Amino acid sequence: MKLSIERVSKQYGAKRALDNVSFEMTEGVYAFLGANGSGKTTLMRILASVARPSSGRVLLDDVDIELLDEKYRDLLGYLPQHMGYYKNFTVEKFLFYIAALKGIEKGRAKAKIDELLQAVSLQEERRTKVGKLSGGMKQRVGIAQALLNDPKIIIVDEPTAGLDPKERIRFRNLMSTISADRIVLLSTHIVSDIEYIAKELLILKRGMLIQKAEPQHLLDALSGKVWTVTASPNELAAWQASHKVSSMLVRENGTELRILSENKPAPHAEEAIPNLEDLYLHYFDEEAAK
Numbered sequence: 001m002k003l004s005i006e007r008v009s010k011q012y013g014a015k016r017a018l019d020n021v022s023f024e025m026t027e028g029v030y031a032f033l034g035a036n037g038s039g040k041t042t043l044m045r046i047l048a049s050v051a052r053p054s055s056g057r058v059l060l061d062d063v064d065i066e067l068l069d070e071k072y073r074d075l076l077g078y079l080p081q082h083m084g085y086y087k088n089f090t091v092e093k094f095l096f097y098i099a100a101l102k103g104i105e106k107g108r109a110k111a112k113i114d115e116l117l118q119a120v121s122l123q124e125e126r127r128t129k130v131g132k133l134s135g136g137m138k139q140r141v142g143i144a145q146a147l148l149n150d151p152k153i154i155i156v157d158e159p160t161a162g163l164d165p166k167e168r169i170r171f172r173n174l175m176s177t178i179s180a181d182r183i184v185l186l187s188t189h190i191v192s193d194i195e196y197i198a199k200e201l202l203i204l205k206r207g208m209l210i211q212k213a214e215p216q217h218l219l220d221a222l223s224g225k226v227w228t229v230t231a232s233p234n235e236l237a238a239w240q241a242s243h244k245v246s247s248m249l250v251r252e253n254g255t256e257l258r259i260l261s262e263n264k265p266a267p268h269a270e271e272a273i274p275n276l277e278d279l280y281l282h283y284f285d286e287e288a289a290k
């Protein structure tokens with residue numbers, strides 16, 4: 001299976017939300033990293049066929065998804081950034097309702113709902129009204145509804161927003177397991193969500209795809225540019241003003257700063273192994289500073 005994005009642009013009035021984006025995906029997890037407004041949601045909506053590109057096209061195994069139409073949607077599972085829920089429906093009823101919309105026969109839907117409620121650990125909430133669930137629980141209902149039709153292409157926009165650390169790990173494992181024979185595309189600001197599971201990272205910046213590569217490849221490119229230095233409290237502000245600081249860790253002998261720098265920033269600085277947080281800062285420094 002191959003999903004090809006060919007020279008896709010999207011214009012909203014004078015705003016170019018996507019600018020000539022091209023790439024291909026096969027089975028596995030792909031993760032969009034991008035600052036706010038970089039075009040992730042716009043691209044995901046186009047791939048989920050709820051929005052159309054202003055120019056360019058999307059092909060599944062070399063056939064335009066507009067021609068495939070319903071056949072394409074049958075293969076699709078989509079969790080939008082802001083999912084609309086029916087508050088008065090119980091979790092179970094909501095999932096049956098979505099299953100019916102997707103044309104899934106009742107017996108099959110029941111088996112699938114049982115399986116998915118277990119996968120997202122919501123068995124005990126199956127008769128709870130959606131309006132009474134916590135944000136993280138609602139998000140798990142959203143993940144379950146996206147998987148109801150056993151989709152071959154899964155598009156999830158910030159799926160872990162609102163999930164606690166345990167739920168994030170669960171979600172990561174679920175995506176990793178199901179991606180063996182599926183294309184999974186997810187967007188996030190939280191880099192730990194995609195560590196270990198992403199086959200490729202796609203870095204979008206102001207509507208342009210500026211990188212698409214294996215995480216390790218991108219991390220290797222940062223090698224020799226990440227350093228740690230230990231600073232006393234009165235030195236911290238100066239370090240922050242003069243360098244890109246990716247993290248700070250309070251230790252007994254001072255604060256350990258993680259710094260991105262082309263050159264060794266101080267004689268006592270020690271080289272560190274780049275991680276995804278460093279990578280995010282490297283690409284989105286100006287956005288992060290805004």
Ligand SMILES: Nc1ncnc2c1ncn2[C@@H]1O[C@H](COP(=O)(O)OP(=O)(O)OP(=O)(O)O)[C@@H](O)[C@H]1O
Pocket residue numbers: 012015016017034035036037038039040041042043081
């Ligand atoms: N319907 C719309 N009308 C006008 N402009 C829009 C519309 N949708 C998105 N945009 C603009 O297009 C750009 C890309 O937005 P998009 O929502 O795709 O970004 P994003 O990377 O998903 O951001 P976030 O991380 O904040 O969700 C932004 O500048 C946004 O303001």
